[in-house]
Amino acid sequence: MLAQVLMFALASPAGAYSLKTNTEGDALRWLKIPVSYQINPTNRSGLDETEVESLIHGAFDQWQAVTKVPLSFDYQGETDVSAPSYTDNANVVYFENNWPDDWDSGFLALTFTWSVDYGEIIAFDMAINESFDWTTSGQKGKHDLYNAVTHEVGHAVGMGHSDVLDATMFADSQTGDTAKRSLSEDDAQGLRYLYTGIVAEQRWSCATGGAPSSSFFGFLAVAGTIGLRRRRFESEG
Numbered sequence: 585m586l587a588q589v590l591m592f593a594l595a596s597p598a599g600a601y602s603l604k605t606n607t608e609g610d611a612l613r614w615l616k617i618p619v620s621y622q623i624n625p626t627n628r629s630g631l632d633e634t635e636v637e638s639l640i641h642g643a644f645d646q647w648q649a650v651t652k653v654p655l656s657f658d659y660q661g662e663t664d665v666s667a668p669s670y671t672d673n674a675n676v677v678y679f680e681n682n683w684p685d686d687w688d689s690g691f692l693a694l695t696f697t698w699s700v701d702y703g704e705i706i707a708f709d710m711a712i713n714e715s716f717d718w719t720t721s722g723q724k725g726k727h728d729l730y731n732a733v734t735h736e737v738g739h740a741v742g743m744g745h746s747d748v749l750d751a752t753m754f755a756d757s758q759t760g761d762t763a764k765r766s767l768s769e770d771d772a773q774g775l776r777y778l779y780t781g782i783v784a785e786q787r788w789s790c791a792t793g794g795a796p797s798s799s800f801f802g803f804l805a806v807a808g809t810i811g812l813r814r815r816r817f818e819s820e821g
């Protein structure tokens with residue numbers, strides 16, 4: 585089974601991520617960038633609030649660091665908000681000590697996004713399930729917060745799950761797992777496609793004999809991102 589999965593991943597390195605869509609099939613993504621977020625670091629898991637904040641920033645930075653993607657975040661400070669809502673004008677990461685019965689109790693965390701009919705995400709909130717044991721340092725037997733939040737930020741920006749075992753967006757995570765703290769190439773490709781429409785960057789280099797230093801020719805495909813977004817917005821609106 586493991587070998588099959590690996591073979592699939594190797595055979596189609598660009599096709600393993602998935603994107604969230606609405607019922608019309610429009611990909612869900614932010615059009616208003618930077619995306620703001622706030623943190624409610626209050627927790628009963630015994631985690632240091634300063635550490636919590638710094639690793640949550642790190643999780644957002646992972647996605648912001650993907651090259652050639654016009655996605656960025658704007659931290660707007662701490663908040664007391666501790667419930668998911670799109671009307672509170674706050675995109676919040678918070679700890680949920682009293683996980684509701686109608687949320688799957690097996691979820692380590694749950695990210696809500698709200699989008700309008702043409703797929704623009706207008707709000708998100710992220711609840712971290714305090715029924716589980718959390719660590720900020722990858723401690724064995726506990727779930728690593730940085731690991732989980734990096735995965736959830738992927739959902740907050742429109743990414744679905746990936747079949748690639750080492751992808752941040754792979755759906756499952758065990759205690760002690762820290763591999764999802766940093767993105768895999770599969771995650772980066774998914775984000776790039778979602779925000780630029782570019783599937784893969786192509787470079788062709790041609791060298792003929794005799795003068796290799798002067799015969800290099802490179803072509804770089806660059807995304808027309810602003811135009812893409814504006815067209816999409818106007819055609820739907």
Ligand SMILES: [Zn+2]
Nearest residue numbers: 735739745755
């Ligand atoms: Zn997930």
